[in-house]
Amino acid sequence: MNPTIKDVAKAAGVSITTVSRVLNQYSDVNPKTRAKVLKVVEQLGYKPNSVARSLVMNRTNTVGLVVSDLSRSRNGHHFMFEVLCGINDRVQELGYDLVLFSTSTTAQKKTPYMDFVRQRRVDGVLMMGIRLDDPYTHEVVAASVPSVLIDVPLTSQTCSYVSTDNIAGARMAIEHLLELGHSRIGFVNGHAQAAVSQERLQGYRMALEAGGIAYDPQLVYYGNFEQEDGAIGTAELRSRFDDLTAVFFASDLMALGALKYVQNLGLRVPENLSIVGFDDIELAALMQPMITTVRQKRYEMGRSAAESLIRILEQQEQGRGIILPPELVVRETTAPHS
Amino acid sequence: MNPTIKDVAKAAGVSITTVSRVLNQYSDVNPKTRAKVLKVVEQLGYKPNSVARSLVMNRTNTVGLVVSDLSRSRNGHHFMFEVLCGINDRVQELGYDLVLFSTSTTAQKKTPYMDFVRQRRVDGVLMMGIRLDDPYTHEVVAASVPSVLIDVPLTSQTCSYVSTDNIAGARMAIEHLLELGHSRIGFVNGHAQAAVSQERLQGYRMALEAGGIAYDPQLVYYGNFEQEDGAIGTAELRSRFDDLTAVFFASDLMALGALKYVQNLGLRVPENLSIVGFDDIELAALMQPMITTVRQKRYEMGRSAAESLIRILEQQEQGRGIILPPELVVRETTAPHS
DNA sequence: CCTATTTCCGAAAACGTTTTCGATAGATTC
DNA sequence: GAATCTATCGAAAACGTTTTCGGAAATAGG
Known part of the structure; x- marks a missing residue:
């Protein structure tokens, strides 16, 4: 059906070797024959078969994006979608194809990472949404296949990671609150199996201590980044401390949940409670009041990840x-402590 | 590096034909040799090279998802992400890989559709976010490669489409408004190059006329599905009709933009203006007041699309x-006409 | 025991490329 | 004019599978 290199060779009266040479920009081919071959290629509408090429070159020009629980997490898309866009754009610019895989913790237990990538024949893999305790996490860095992790700070010879400076992000949030005069500041964190949670906690603590306030573990609650966790966490924290005037959340979704919750309680934000989120998802600016937050450059994260992978x-x-x-x-959700 | 079928054959003391046979569930192989081969496969950790298989079988077990302007449209993810999840899940369940491409109207002009798919060697393609006037639209249905379009109602022997019943959706919205006693109902539609816009307009008109109200083109405004279009459209419609009491929007984002806009004007929703959106994106239920809308089964759309493609x-x-x-x-954004 | 039928298996071609190695012819050098 | 060099090209192997075709061994039928 489709013309092959053989058809081109025959039509141009040369060998397939020569056709291959002109298509791959080799220099040792006579300008005249080059022109002739090119003309035939054009006429026949010849397109190289990338599968055949992959087989002999042993590389597919394809990178895999594996994301954990793509469709499970309801919160997922706010963060993931833009990262995905960045990855997709950069990958495409650099001449690669992107193939999408979603996996789960249970699926990872069944199929070892290397089985997965060897069968799929991707040249490299990007991972996102993976947990520290997921089996793949450490298999990835140990493997020889180039990879980059998103928000999991592990590296190896062939493994990069990209992440936001979460420590700085949390510090910025807390310092902002401190400057506004708050001193009893709660923290509703993400689950402990996310590297970002540990980093944000560290930033929270550093900022507090730099401000002369002792760190109190009772002030931090561990949620799961979802909306309801924000409400539950806030309720819990408020029950522990009746002088709580500000809460920092590890995701905008949780901040939003908290906002709705305290508003239902009849409290006013920010007058009665200051709230700071994390991520700067689109929702943050649409809420009433608009949520103060720490922005992550999600699109950039995707681009950088793709870029690094391909460079590796x-x-x-x-x-x-x-x-x-x-x-x-x-x-609008932060105001001076009155 | 990786063991090949040849290695397995040698280690098992059989020919590669036999190995291939046991791996592909052929019946004509002695149970004993089958067991032996299987054991060797296990020991060596042999995984078939899918590229080699693709070459000889002339199919890649891969489907492409091409989306127009993936990262351009800010509104995109609300709708697309869930469809993507549905596609991804179903594709994976059926044993295929999903490769992601984003394209644009300009890119489509450069590379004909068939060039695109022939080079990528996908077995089929799904298209989403494409416009009626995009070059690919008609190339796709004409091509012999199986495909399915999302929200573009065109079919052929090898081309399906999946869509929401937009006529019914619009009718439901308008009938709801009519029941509440509204009679001057505006419609902020999407752009005319989306098939869904035409269908929703038709539903709008049918419901109105069934309710004994003449269709007035002046009551419809064409936006671009984005937030600001909702505000602009509402302003325009209100300037044309001072007795406007309800507006139907072709997307929740536009409804949201309108909601913000009229609230800024000091109007109350739904008391002064009833609003109905379309899509039921997550945002709709988070607004204050929560937006009345027409839900689309996005995840299901994705699943159905993938399913149909693979069946084709x-x-x-x-x-x-x-x-x-x-x-x-x-x-909460709809109330009886007072 | 001889033939006919099954059952099981292997040799080899094919898929469409890239790449190595060498061949040829003309140009250059001395 | 022989030797060397350079520019240009082709034959063939290789990549790792699937599949066709046929052959040998085992079984069945008479």
């Missing part, structure tokens, strides 16, 4: 950590 | 239209 697999760089700066976006 | 390419069905029922979700 083209042997232009080694695995490294890429940390993007966050940005404090002050909106 | 496995020759179990022909191209057909798949229309999913919408659902009216009455919330």
Whole structure:
């Protein structure tokens, strides 16, 4: 059906070797024959079969994006979608294809990572949404296949990661609250199996202590990044401390849940409670009041991840950590402590 | 590096033909040798090279998802992400891989559709976010490669589409408004190059006329599905009709933009203006007041699309239209006409 | 025991490329 | 004019599978 290199060779009166040479920009081919071949290629509408090429070159020009529980997490898309866009754009710019896989903790137990990638024949893999205790996490860095992790700070010779500077992000949030005069500041964190949770906790603590306030573990609640966790966490924290005037949330979704919750209680935000979120998802600016938050450059994260992966697999760089700066976006849910 | 079928054959003391046979469930192989081969496969950790298989079988077990302007449209993810999840899940369940492509109207002009798919060697393609006037639209249905379009009602022997019943959806919205006693009902539609816009307009008109109200083109405004279009459209419609009491929007984002806009004007929703959106994106239930809307089964759309595509390419069905029922979700932005 | 039928298995072609190695012819050098 | 060099090209192997075709061994039938 489709013309092959053989058809082109025959029509141009040369060998397939020569056709291959002109298509791959080799220099040792006579300009005249090059022109002739090119003309035939054009006429026949010849397109190289990428499968055949992959087989002989032993690379597919394809990278895999494996995301854990793509469709499970309701919160997922706010964060993931933009990262995905960044990845997709950069991958495409660099001439690769992107194939999407979703996996789950249970699926990971069944199929070892290497089985997975060897069968799929991807040149490299990007991972997102993975937990520290997921089986793949450590298999990935140990494997020889180039990879980059998103929000899991592990590197190896062939494994990069990209993440936001979560420590700085949390510090910015807390310092903002401190400047406003708050001193009893709660923290509704994500689950402990996310690396970002540990980092944000660290930033929370550092900022507090730098402000001369002792760190109190009772002030932090561990949620799961979802909306309801924000409400539950806030309720819990408020029951522990009746002088709570501000809460920092590890996700905008949780901040939003808390906002709705305290508003239902008849409290006013920010007058009675200051709230700071994390991520700067679109929702944050649509709430009433608009949520003060720490912005992550999600699209950039995707681009950087794709870029680094491809540089690794083209042997232009080694695995490294890429940390993007966050940005404090002050909106309407924070006010001076009265 | 990786063991090949040849290694397995040698280690098992059989020919590669036999190995291939046991791996592909052929019946004519002695149970003893089958067991022996299987054991060796296990020991060596042999995984078939899917590229080699693709080459000889002339199919890749891969489907492409091409989406127009993936990262351009800010509104995109609300709708697309869930469809993507549905597609991804179903594709994976059926044993295929999903490769993601984003394209744009300009990119489509450069590369004809068939060039695109022939080079990528996908077995079939799903298209989403494409416009009626995009070059690919008609190339797709004309092509012999199995495909399914999302929200573009065109079919062929090898091309299905899946869509929501937009006529019914719009009717439900308008009937709801009519029941509440509204009679001057505006419609902020999407752009005319979306098939869904035409259908929703038709539903709007049918419901109105069934209610004994003449259709007035002046009551419809064409936006672009984005938030600001909702505000602009509402302003325009209100300037044309000072007795406007309700507006129907072709997307929740536009409804949301309108909601914010009229609230800023000091109007109350739903007391002064009733609003109905479309899609039921997550945002709709988070607004204050919560937006009444027409729900689309996005995840189901994705699943159905994937399912139909694969059935077509496995020759179990022909191209057909798949229309999913919408659902009216009455919330807080609609009230009786006072 | 001889033939006919099954059952089981292997040799080899094929898929469409890239790449190695060498061949040829003309140009250059001395 | 022989030797060397350079530019240009082709034959063939290789990548790892699937599949066709046929052959040998085992079984069945008479």
